[in-house]
Amino acid sequence: xxxxxxxxxxxxxxxxxxxxxxxxxxxxxxxxxxxxxxxxxxxxxxxxxxxxxxxxxxxxxxxxxxxxxxxxxxxxxxxxxxxxxx
Numbered sequence: 001x002x003x004x005x006x007x008x009x010x011x012x013x014x015x016x017x018x019x020x021x022x023x024x025x026x027x028x029x030x031x032x033x034x035x036x037x038x039x040x041x042x043x044x045x046x047x048x049x050x051x052x053x054x055x056x057x058x059x060x061x062x063x064x065x066x067x068x069x070x071x072x073x074x075x076x077x078x079x080x081x082x083x084x085x086x
Contacts, residue, residue: 001078004028039063049067
């Protein structure tokens, strides 16, 4: 499993309040990643990565702070660890 930082935006009412940004640690099996796409949120001036995994009712997605390059580096490290290579 690789450790990623999920990014969640909490939208406030009324609209003149600043949105809140929350982070939480998630663990994801890299064997199940189906797609990664980098997205820029101009409202928050932040670039994040949208990850999706699985398919149909077994699929889901998450918005994470790491770049696709960071995620690939984590996957390579995970694949070369003694626990996963045995």
